[in-house]
Amino acid sequence: MAWYEVNYSCGHSDRIQLYGKHTEREKRIKYLEGTLCPDCYWKKIQEETKQTTKEFEMPELTGTPKQVQWANTIRADTIKAIVERKDEYVNKSDITEFDEILGCLISNFRDAGWWIDSRNVSNNSILAQAQESLRQAPKREAMKTVEAEALEEATVYPEKQIISTPATIEIRENTIYVFFEKELTLINLMKLNEYKWNGSKWAREIVKTNGAVVDRAAEIGNKLLLAGAPIRIINNEARQKAIDGTYEKEHLRWISRQINSGRLVIRHELSDYLYNQSKQITGAKYDKDFHAVIVDPMYYEEINIFAKTHGFRFTDAAQEQMDKERQARENAKTIRPVAPKGEEIGKEGEILDDLLDEK
Ligand SMILES: [Zn+2]
Known part of the structure; x- marks a missing residue:
């Protein structure tokens, strides 16, 4: 192995390393100098x-x-x-x-x-x-012609158009995808409406408490139109509802159940008033991780009154938990304690009163 100076045909030169027999190296250099x-x-x-x-x-x-x-x-x-x-x-x-x-x-x-x-x-x-x-x-x-026609038909332009290119809204099963050319006001709008950027589109998964997926697609479409953006929605029902604002509004006031503790989580739109009201429920605590007030279902009567007064709905699991508490309490009211044989107990009435006071 050795280093050699090679003068290429273009006039440039370079030092290169060659291996093998001496005669082979000479041949190789000659070849390279012709390239x-x-x-x-x-x-x-x-x-x-x-x-x-x-x-x-x-x-x-x-x-x-x-x-x-x-x-x-x-x-x-x-x-x-x-x-x-x-x-x-x-x-x-x-x-x-x-x-x-x-x-x-x-x-x-x-x-x-x-x-x-x-x-x-x-x-x-x-x-x-x-x-x-x-x-x-x-x-x-x-197909291209048909596609272009269908897309144009699915596009609506607001009277006060501020954004030039349409925002595309797609429904795929329970997820809504929104895409538009980068625009700060629209990005903020997506964030406010709980959409998350997935790397290529804004996405929001719609669960039972969010209402119908068509209504949610219509809602974001309506908000985009009001922000001055043209929108493109293939789904006819969602598009029509977005235009005339006839979608069912998202219900934001919910009481749901914490999976592990069985306690209830009170969620609502940003509102100091509702926050303060919910804190009035006995034992209510603000949970930093949940960003919500948490209550104990044993106070189901107070929780029920709070929910009725302020238009809160219970998730199925939360309702079940409330029913369970009430059932337990009702059963507790009707127990008949039996004393061990041969032992004296007080009058039935006294015990019942004690149990009730424990509340
Ligand atoms: Zn060269």
Whole structure:
């Protein structure tokens, strides 16, 4: 092994390491001195790619800048190789309409990733894929028109439009997805309405206490319209309700059950008044982790009055817990304690009074 100075044909030189027999090294140096240095070679490839891309009017590829740069050279090499052997492909009979297929390959295959994945695929196979794409083209075109029409039909523009591009609202099972071009006022609106950014869209999962998913989609659509954003909702019912504000409002006042403790959690819209009222319930405590007031279901009578007065609803689990407490209390009122045989006890009435006072 030794270091050698190599003078490339482009005039640049470099020190490189060579291994093997002396005569082999000499041969290798001679060969390298007839080539361009790696930098100049890469520039030459880039230049050729540029020319081929221009010559065949190839559209820009989509992907990351590095992917696109790489895919551009693969595409240029592939197209050039295919064109050079046109006669061969045409004579092989399978490929009729060569020019149309080539045109399709150039204009429809714009994903850099596809070209990179195809770098070791035979040109025959690439042409076959382009031929299939060409066969599907009329259908694709027709679909495009229908799709554009359907999307336009699903888009509504507010009178006082402030935002230029529509916000898209999608319902998928129990989740609502919203997407729009970055816009601070809309981002705040999403956060206020409990939507979370999932990396590509704003999303909110709708659970039973939030009401119907169509109503929630209509609600966010309505708020976006009022904020001056055009909206696009494929779901007709949600779109109509968003336009005329006829969705059922989200019920925000709920009493639910804490899973582990069986205690009840009081949730409501931001309101000092409701907070103070809920704190009046015996034993009520504010829980920092839950950001809510927690109460003990043993005070079900007070909780019931609070709920009725302020329009709170109970979740099924919370209602069940309340019923259980009441049942337990009612049973407690009717027990008949029996004294062990041979022992004296006080009058029945006294014991019952004691039990009641323990409240
Ligand atoms: Zn050079």
